[in-house]
Amino acid sequence: MFRTVLIANRGEIACRIARTCRILGVRTVAVYSDADADALHVHACDEAWPIGPAPARESYLNTDRILEVARRSGADAIHPGYGFLSENADFAEACDRAGVRFIGPPASAIRAMGSKSAAKSIMQEAGVPLVPGYHGDDQSPEHLQAVAEEIGYPVLIKASAGGGGKGMRRVDDPQDFGDALDGARREARASFGDDTVLLEKYLLQPRHVEVQVFADGHGNAVHLFERDCSVQRRHQKVIEEAPAPGLSEDKRRAMGEAAVAAARAIGYQGAGTVEFIMDAHGEFFFMEMNTRLQVEHPVTEMITGEDLVAWQLQVAAGAPLPRTQEALSFSGHAFEARIYAEDPERDFLPAIGTVAGLRTPEENRHVRIDTGIREGDTISMHYDPMIAKLVVWDSDRSAALLRLRNALQAFTVAGTTTNVRFLDRIAGHPAFADGGVDTGFIETYRSDLFPAPTPPSDRVLAVAALYELLSVDQAAAERARGSADPWSPWHATDGWQPNSDNHHVLHFLDGDNDLEVVAHYRRDCFLLDLPGGTVRAEGTLAADGRLRVALDGVHLDARALQTDDRLRVSIAAEDRELVIHDPLAAGMADEVREGSLTAPMPGTVLQVMVNEGDHVEEGAALMVLEAMKMEHTIRAFVSGKVDKINFREGEQVSEGAELLAIAAEE
Known part of the structure; x- marks a missing residue:
């Protein structure tokens, strides 16, 4: 086994690799950009080295600098994580020349699968089924459009060198082909430095099912079953699960065997993922092979009980695979939800900002959280806006889905917009519960997943008011304890005011709407005048924002996180951000002129x-x-x-x- 591993990545990826290294007793070296000087992965490793400015091309993609750090830190291996340099054949070869083990497949395998066009040719020879399409050398717009006409619309334009939905365009109308081709090439060139594209027939109601494969240097290759990654936005995965719902054992075996055949065809070693697209009739076709570990690998770990990063380290160190195909099995069901700082209501635009508050469900054997973000960290424009991967497991799909919903409802982020409630709406949708997933799921159920805005419920307003009132009570009690005159009426927490009755008017802004809550103080509770009527409210407030409240005798658990004048309130599936408003303060100026x-x-x-x-x-x-x-x-x-x-x-x-x-x- 290696003594020291340099992790050439950042965020949750680096933290996840460091966790396994720590278990195995392997020393770890982190690298970080100027923007990540105080990032969680820096503190998760045994030592950390700066490698340059914030832009990834000047730091995390700076191969010379990373290899220099490996030499100076005494690292005998480099784990590239997933993303950045993980599928860079030149970097893999540079590691070999520098005498540092690249924890990944051989450069030849990376190159073979790095071009989607070349990969399809190899798979065709290996007998792996392919989607009808074109992956040839003639890249002229005229030829590509002619081929698209032959294939038949809709067609998919894909960057040959890419992944992650970048450089990908669906075209339904021949008139849109030219603009779509230009956009796909421009995005591919910016992301991968290569604007070569391929064409595929776009299958209607397709499912995205991928198979985890592993191979060693001793001629052994296995698969660790499949994952369904069909629920996507902008061609990027949102919720993944393992095993794939509704897949027969015969189909599972056939896909696994095809994936292993694909790995053997290129002399593969290490962890890889063979991605298939499955049509409405259950037929599957090779889509691409990712020559690295995938973001969604935790669902495979949860159902198999295997640590795939540990497998990577062992195989890279020259050991045979830990298990044969016959010894591998899975149990139960797992989901992974990708929690991003993004705004689903604005076409999933990244939400740059500071994570001012972060409350997560408790981790246990059913719930796992992979993250590289802490409270107070900044979501930077330079990197992927992922906050965490929330992974759950239980004995069957319905039980695991319940775990997922409960965990999502306990996940609260303040200071930036997230997709948490959107994920919860997906998990709670009847079609998702029935396993009716395909890559068009979000568009098919858009009206359900993007409901029209509604005012905050009385429960949300009541919790917001209780949070404010209990916070004031706690602050007053703290002042009283430190005062020379703790019995002064100015320290009272019962709403006493000179020349006035004991009530307080609270204002909350929901968008442009000013919502008023009148709180009447009573000896053992508050009476809250809400839009729907008056309720008797009482509760306790913990230091982390957790509340236990009773509204007219109904007891509820809730959370509240305050950042400046913004208050995020979460109760079960409800999650709202309100502005604590002082109507006597000057109104806000319109910062953007009309037009x-x-x-x-x-x-x-x-x-x-x-x-x-x-x-x-x-x-x-x-x-x-x-x-x-x-x-x-x-x-x-x-x-x-x-x-x-x-x-x-x-x-x-x-x-x-x-x-x-x-x-x-x-």
Whole structure:
């Protein structure tokens, strides 16, 4: 086994690898960018070295700097994690030249699967079923469009060198092919430095099912069963599960054998994932092979009881696979929900900001949390906005799904927008509960998953009011304990006011709506005047924001996290952020003049599609921004004349910056 492993990654990935290394007694070396100087993964390892500025290309993708740290720290192996350099064949070879073991497959295997086009040719020879499509060398727009016509729409344009949904476009209409091809190539070039694409027939109602494979240097190869990753947004996975629902044993065996055949065809070693797409009839086709461990590997670990990172270390150190295929089995069911700092209501835009408050469910044998974020950490524009992976296991799918919902409802984040409640709506949807998943799940049930805004319930308002009142009581009691005159009426916590009755008016803002709650003090409770009537309220407040409340005798558990004037309240499936409002304070000024368009997130201007003086129609594309290696098109929300353009291509913009202004038509 290795003595020292350098982890060439960050965040939850580095923390997860460090955890297994610690169990095995392997010393770990972290690397970090300037933006990550105080990150959790820095503290999770035995030592940590700086490697450059915040942009990944200048730090986490700086192979020379990482190899220098490996030499100076005495590392005898490098684990690239998943992402960054994990599928970089040149880096794998550079490690070999430097005398450092690359914990991953041979460079030849990475190259074989690094091009989706080449991979499909290899799989075709190995007898692995393929989706109808084109993965040839002729990349002219005219030829590609002609091939698309032959395949038949809808077609999928995919970056040959890519993954993670980047450089991917679905095209339903031939008229849209040219623009979609340009966008896919531009995004592929920015993400992978290669704008080669392939075409595939887009299967309707497809499922995304992948198989975990492992191979060693002794000729052994096995699969550790499958995962269903069908629920996706923007071609990126949202909730994964293992095993795949509704899969027969015969189909499971056939997919596993095909995945192992794929691994053997390229002389694979280490952990890999063979991704299949399955049509509505249950037929499966090779999609791609990821020559690394996957983000969703914990669900496989939960059902098999195996530590896949430990397997990686052992295989890289020259040991044979820990188990044969016959010795592998699984039990129960597991889900993984990816918790991101993003806004589902704004097309899942990354929500850059500080995690001012973080409360998570308790970890145990049923609940696992993989994270690289702590309370007070910042979600940076430079990296993936993942906060945590919430993983649950139980004896069967329905029991595991209940675990998932309970865990999501106990997960509270303040200071930035997250997808937690959106994930809970997916987990609570009847179609999901029935196992009716496909890659179009979110679009199919969009009206259910994105319900129209509703006012906060009386329960939410009551908990918000109780939190405020109990916080005031606790602060007053603390002041009284430290006062020279603890019996002064100014320290009273019963609502006493000179020349007034004992009540208090609280104001909360929900968007533009000012919601008033009148709290009447009683000896052992509060009477709260709420929109739906008056309730008797009492409760206790813990230091971490947990509340145990009773509303008209009904006892509830709740959580509240306050950041400045913002209060996030969570009760079961309800999660609302309210603003604690002082109506006597000056009103907020309108920061953005009518007709202007502002940046929804920090990023880089990739393309400006209009000129000053141009007339544009509502919905017209104006600019393309890039953030988190994804493109976001800024569109006109009114018809009018482009009055001013404030940024040009290549320039950086901050969130809220006025990009351009439109003089609206009268």
